[in-house]
Amino acid sequence: MGTALSKKEEAFRAFALNGPMGKVIVSVCAPLALYHSLNQLFKILDAMMAAHISPSAVSAVSYLSQINLALSALGSGLAVGASIKISEAYGAGDMELVKQRVSTLFALCAGLGGLLLLILVPCAVPFLRMMKTPEAFIHDGSRYFILDLFGLVITFFNNIYMAIQRARGASGKILYLNMGAIGVKLGLTAWFVYGLGGGIDMIAVATILSQGLLFTVGMADLGRKGSAFAFSLRSVSIRGTVVAPMVGLAFPVMVEKIAFSMGKVVVNSMSTVYGALTVGALGISNNIGGITTTPQDGVQEGGAAVISQNLGGGRPERALSAFWWMLAVNVGIGTVIVSLVLLALTPISFFFAGDEPAFAEMIRQIYRYEALGAVPLGVNAAVQGLLYGFGKTKLTLFINFCRVFVFRIPVLWALQQFTSLGSVSVGIVMGVSNLSVGLLSLCIGLYEVWKIRRAYGLSARVRRRAVSAG
Secondary structure (H helix, E strand, C coil): CCCECCHHHHHHHHHHHHCCHHHHHHHHHHHHHHHHHHHHHHHHHHHHHHHHHCHHHHHHHHHHHHHHHHHHHHHHHHHHHHHHHHHHHHHHCCHHHHHHHHHHHHHHHHHHHHHHHHHHCCCHHHHHHHCCCCHHHHHHHHHHHHHHHHHHHHHHHHHHHHHHHHHCCCHHHHHHHHHHHHHHHHHHHHHHHHHCCCCHHHHHHHHHHHHHHHHHHHHHHHCCCCECCCCCHHHCCCCHHHHHHHHHHHHHHHHHHHHHHHHHHHHHHHHHHHCHHHHHHHHHHHHHHHHHHHHHHHHHHHHHHHHHHHHHCCCHHHHHHHHHHHHHHHHHHHHHHHHHHHHCHHHHHHHHHCCCHHHHHHHHHHHHHHHHHHHHHHHHHHHHHHHHHCCCHHHHHHHHHHHHHCCCHHHHHHHHHHCCCCCHHHHHHHHHHHHHHHHHHHHHHHHHHHHHHHHCCCCHHHHHHHHHHC
């Protein structure tokens, strides 16, 4: 059974464990931040194409996409949690364990995806009603939802493939492959919507085809013999030493992501009292906000991998140094990008709203409040990267639960019950929740850094040396 590393993988491992931490974070996180930014751009252009169909179409896509995001949390949570343990084994130099965890992770993904399709495809309409989806959206989007489920399961495998590439330091490959998939997706969507005059169902078909192409490339790559990061049926293991650490970390992440996405579905449902267009405006505002937050998420993902590699390699002081670099980078990203977006907000809003000035104004009103969270959410992303890297996924679950079910839904309920602010309430809620979760994350992050330093016997002098070495 081959469990070797290539020369490139050996070199990256040495770099991650010994190189200047600032260079490590930039080299690992920059391609991921760019990938997430391009992915967000594709979502924005997707929304623009849906808006070309009709304002109700973009509202239906925005609403149903949140439900699909909640379901996709199963796969992405499994990928994030399990990849932490893969990175840790990689950092420790245990390539046999790396191969077993990679192979077992794909087997778990296959079972999860098959179960999801088996349950939800026959029961799509009752499920959407159970999720309090407006009947108009069910009428316009039930087939879109079913088609998107198939795209979702393919994306499960792609997320795991990307998580494995992240663990082995192949951030550039993630960027190039996803640029190709995004290009295919946008080209197909434009052809289906503008060329063929298709509806929102064809947007889901474009997703299936583009993700299917990425899946094909990924599976061919993972079929390489002799690599520790390749899939092998013989390496699939149900032993507790292989499965339990991955599932133990992944389960809180899965619950966290599901709860967060479901909370957004609840907010969308509550927002329908202001009219269907408010849901569309909120979805577009979230997409605009993602211009800032998605590169921060890329830094979080790359930083978590670097932290877990150094922790596995017995270098906790470097793992903490990675966190401080993540924090500085994310605060810088938030400050610069949100300033540029606010300067260009009027043309951006008309880019989505077309000939609907009232819709454009609604988008601007909501986003101005959401923009308040650009820097706090960067802090939140850095802290979550720290917690993921050190395996403290129960804390990330707590943070994201509070973000939606303490700082968001109750605030929106109170604004609806005790004020007459109208649709701008959903923007206020976004601002309140984002600022609050940033402060909560900062407090938890600083406390956890103190605990980690005590647990590993790291003095302030050691921390300063690690940071200066980066």
